[in-house]
Amino acid sequence: MAENSDIGDEDEGTERAPRRFAGLARRIALVVLALLVLPYALILLYRSEFIHPVSTLMLADLATFKGYDRQWVEFEEISPHLVRAVMMSEDGQFCSHTGVDWEQMKGVVDDALAGEATRGASTIPMQTVKNLYLWNSRSMIRKGLELPLAIFADIVWPKRRTMEIYLNIAEWGPGIYGIEAAARYHFKTSAAKLTPNQAALLAVSLPNPIERVAGKPGKGMKRLAAVVDRRAKRSGAYITCLYD
Structure with missing residues (x-):
């Protein structure tokens, strides 16, 4: 038994x-x-304007006890020079696409299939959702998560809200997040008082703000900023979704 x-x-x-x-x-x-x-x-x-989101990088800085500097500013308190410069540097078709620039994306895919070096095709909505919810890498997994999030964000958020969030969470130096902290750190001024040249320098530093220091630009960075500044001054037809 x-x-x-x-x-x-x-x-x-x-x-x-x-x-x-x-x-x-x-x-x-x-x-x-x-x-x-x-x-x-x-x-x-986050469609509610009184909510001030933080990015995954900001949370990582908190988790590692580094801390960060960020002072949220409303869209109306940001210099139009900066808005135009960032848009023309990062995403010239921001007002016309629906979160993803499919023409640019097709070019990237075609280059990849041909074995050629690929160029960036991230729109401002794509960069915003990546900064808010994802991680920095070139993996297909991240890109696959990023695309539907960008499309959904573009449906839910007005264009001005998207730009406001992006400019308030973008990294502009070690522990420096958002345009107000960036303007004060690099140029000892406010986001509202940035000059066209300062705005262009901040815009071209965005892809790599650790190596491209807006307040201490080299010759190459100054040349890029001059190009962006010229585009920003001719951007009237491209920014109708942000300014009447």
């Missing part, structure tokens, strides 16, 4: 193992699903 009891215990333990594994798999699936859905819920929440 004792032997039969042992066999029964073994059978019951064998049956429990798959059930435990299935339960664990369900819990993991629910966690993954929640993580995928959360950014979309936050996009809806």
Whole structure:
């Protein structure tokens, strides 16, 4: 009788193992699903202008006890010179696309398939959702998550709100986030009082603000800023979604 009891215990333990594994798999699936859905819920929440979102880099700085400098400013308190410069440097078709510039994206895919070096095709909505919810890398996984988030954000947020969030979470130096902190750190002025030249220098530093220091530009950076400044001054037809 004792032997039969042992066999029964073994059978019951064998049956429990798959059930435990299935339960664990369900819990993991629910966690993954929640993580995928959360950014979309936050996009809806962030439509409210009184909410001031933070980026994943800002959270990382907090988690590692580095801290950061960011003072939120409303869109109306940001120099139009800066808005125009950033738009013409980062995403000239910002007012006309729906979160993703498919023409630019097609060019990147064609270059990749041809084995050529690819160029950046990230729009401001794409960069904004990446900064808010994702991580820095060139992985296809990140890009696959980024595209639908950018499209959804473009549907939910007015263009001015997208630009406002982007300019308030963009990194402009070690621990320097947002245009107000950047203007004060690099030029000892406010976001509202940036000159065209200062705005252009800040705009061209965005792709790599650690190496491209807006307040201490080299000759190459000054040349790029001059090009962006000229484009910004001729940007009237491109910025109708931001300024009447």
